Amino acid sequence: xxxxxxxxxxxxxxxxxxxxxxxxxxxxxxxxxxxxxxxxxxxxxxxxxxxxxxxxxxxxxxxxxxxxxxxxxxxxxxxxxxxxxxxxxxxxxxxxxxxxxxxxxxxxxxxxxxxxxxxxxxxxxxxxxxxxxxxxxxxxxxxxxxxxxxxxxxxxxxxxxxxxxxxxxxxxxxxxxxxxxxxxxxxxxxxxxxxxxxxxxxxxxxxxxxxxxxxxxxxxxxxxxxxxxxxxxxxxxxxxxxxxxxxxxxxxxxxxxxxxxxxxxxxxxxxxxxxxxx
Amino acid sequence: xxxxxxxxxxxxxxxxxxxxxxxxxxxxxxxxxxxxxxxxxxxxxxxxxxxxxxxxxxxxxxxxxxxxxxxxxxxxxxxxxxxxxxxxxxxxxxxxxxxxxxxxxxxxxxxxxxxxxxxxxxxxxxxxxxxxxxxxxxxxxxxxxxxxxxxxxxxxxxxxxxxxxxxxxxxxxxxxxxxxxxxxxxxxxxxxxxxxxxxxxxxxxxxxxxxxxxxxxxxxxxxxxxxxxxxxxxxxxxxxxxxxxxxxxxxxxxxxxxxxxxxxxxxxxxxxxxxxxxxxxxxxxxxxxxxxxxxx
Numbered sequence: 001x002x003x004x005x006x007x008x009x010x011x012x013x014x015x016x017x018x019x020x021x022x023x024x025x026x027x028x029x030x031x032x033x034x035x036x037x038x039x040x041x042x043x044x045x046x047x048x049x050x051x052x053x054x055x056x057x058x059x060x061x062x063x064x065x066x067x068x069x070x071x072x073x074x075x076x077x078x079x080x081x082x083x084x085x086x087x088x089x090x091x092x093x094x095x096x097x098x099x100x101x102x103x104x105x106x107x108x109x110x111x112x113x114x115x116x117x118x119x120x121x122x123x124x125x126x127x128x129x130x131x132x133x134x135x136x137x138x139x140x141x142x143x144x145x146x147x148x149x150x151x152x153x154x155x156x157x158x159x160x161x162x163x164x165x166x167x168x169x170x171x172x173x174x175x176x177x178x179x180x181x182x183x184x185x186x187x188x189x190x191x192x193x194x195x196x197x198x199x200x201x202x203x204x205x206x207x208x209x210x211x212x213x214x215x216x217x218x219x220x221x222x223x224x225x226x227x228x229x230x231x232x233x234x235x236x237x238x239x240x241x242x243x244x245x246x247x248x249x250x251x252x253x254x255x256x257x258x259x260x261x262x263x264x265x266x267x268x269x270x271x272x273x274x275x276x277x278x
Numbered sequence: 279x280x281x282x283x284x285x286x287x288x289x290x291x292x293x294x295x296x297x298x299x300x301x302x303x304x305x306x307x308x309x310x311x312x313x314x315x316x317x318x319x320x321x322x323x324x325x326x327x328x329x330x331x332x333x334x335x336x337x338x339x340x341x342x343x344x345x346x347x348x349x350x351x352x353x354x355x356x357x358x359x360x361x362x363x364x365x366x367x368x369x370x371x372x373x374x375x376x377x378x379x380x381x382x383x384x385x386x387x388x389x390x391x392x393x394x395x396x397x398x399x400x401x402x403x404x405x406x407x408x409x410x411x412x413x414x415x416x417x418x419x420x421x422x423x424x425x426x427x428x429x430x431x432x433x434x435x436x437x438x439x440x441x442x443x444x445x446x447x448x449x450x451x452x453x454x455x456x457x458x459x460x461x462x463x464x465x466x467x468x469x470x471x472x473x474x475x476x477x478x479x480x481x482x483x484x485x486x487x488x489x490x491x492x493x494x495x496x497x498x499x500x501x502x503x504x505x506x507x508x509x510x511x512x513x514x515x516x517x518x519x520x521x522x523x524x525x526x527x528x529x530x531x532x533x534x535x536x537x538x539x540x541x542x543x544x545x546x547x548x549x550x551x552x553x554x555x556x557x558x559x560x561x562x563x564x565x566x567x568x569x570x571x572x573x574x
């Protein structure tokens with residue numbers, strides 16, 4: 001084979017390989033999406049065919065009879081509060097770690113770094129014991145605390161490195177004008193950090209929304225469960241009816257997919273920066 | 279300007295840092311201390327608990343089930359390093375070429391599984407593996423490979439591999455984007471120089487791309503280890519660690535011991551063991567790979 005031919009075939013093989021992996025990545029998700037619109041009978045005749053008519057009643061049933069609306073509400077509640085707290089605490093902590101030198105700074109820095117390395121699931125049983133002794137189990141607000149803690153290290157590091165790249169002059173000018181620290185922080189620095197803050201918001205939202213083991217262990221009552229845990233109950237009820245089950249799965253991932261498709265550039269950027277930092 | 283931003287008083291700094299420190303102590307440090315405490319007791323969650331010293335730990339060291347679950351973590355980790363990093367590297371190199379079509383599309387699609395909840399990934403793969411209605415068996419039938427059909431999640435011999443595939447599937451995208459970013463940061467002149475010296479496609483990858491990415495690869499391997507030491511969600515929903523304990527990983531074992539048998543003392547000891555093993559492996563890999571950076 002001549003050189004040109006060889007290069008052409010390498011290109012062809014590469015493109016095919018890439019396409020194959022993309023199909024493998026997306027097809028299972030698409031399959032679950034379109035199969036959820038079939039009825040059970042149609043699905044069992046041919047598992048791969050597209051639905052001949054659209055059965056949205058699977059969704060109505062999942063949402064109301066399967067009580068997914070309740071789990072969605074709980075997840076929304078936990079996510080909003082967790083993300084808000086994560087951003088607030090992460091911003092303040094990241095700011096102080098990047099701008100000032102003080103006693104204990106390195107210890108704190110190491111502590112948050114440790115938070116990125118420690119296998120958080122090792123804390124599952126310990127945290128359960130602590131919560132049980134303090135009677136904090138089964139409170140949505142206290143479920144927020146571990147969610148915030150595990151989202152914090154990445155957020156702190158992203159914000160810290162962003163602030164280091166921002167010139168300090170604005171803050172100095174504000175200081176000369178007599179602004180106090182808190183108002184400089186929230187009126188001047190916070191708006192400047194908007195790009196990195198939105199990245200942090202998206203990534204911590206995804207983490208909190210998807211988080212399973214702590215939500216599983218720290219919440220017992222049916223009414224307070226978040227969507228990943230509630231979904232396991234739902235799946236347990238409908239193990240035979242596949243399209244029904246798939247509708248339930250889709251209800252739980254629609255928020256995630258919408259956020260991803262709208263903001264994937266941000267998400268990818270933030271995750272690369274966070275990973276390289278770790 | 280003139281005046282520089284002064285360092286605030288110590289008390290002011292710690293006032294602002296207070297919430298972060300408190301939440302961290304409450305969720306990480308105190309539970310850790312508590313579980314070290316409880317790991318010295320035989321305790322099933324009730325009022326009575328017996329101090330038994332290091333007995334839980336000596337039991338842990340001799341606990342075949344614990345080491346079996348650690349072995350499972352290791353299998354998943356090794357396969358993930360090979361599968362996720364290997365595939366991601368190949369795809370990243372291809373995606374970097376100028377002639378690739380639909381680059382943005384591929385990247386977006388390949389990364390999508392990363393943002394899904396691991397629980398959902400588990401459920402989706404349960405459906406794929408399903409005996410009668412699964413895609414996998416359907417495809418095998420279509421290819422006239424009926425003899426390859428297995429009870430994917432019910433055969434103790436292969437179940438650990440069956441549950442690893444979804445993990446590899448989900449995380450390829452993360453390493454792909456990390457590698458792509460790293461390849462992009464390699465200066466074009468390096469390649470140009472090599473081209474003048476006569477290096478072609480494959481050689482460029484082996485002699486330039488790979489060595490230039492060494493630091494990134496190191497980070498990726500460490501991410502892969504720490505990520506796989508804590509796997510739980512998808513295996514929990516796919517097999518619950520079964521059949522028997524053939525797909526039980528450490529987190530699942532700690533969970534079963536603590537919440538299935540309600541041996542909270544021993545469950546604490548397992549958790550501590552798990553943390554020590556994971557941190558140990560991460561530090562070990564950092565040391566092993568750190569040494570070579572100096573040479574290269």
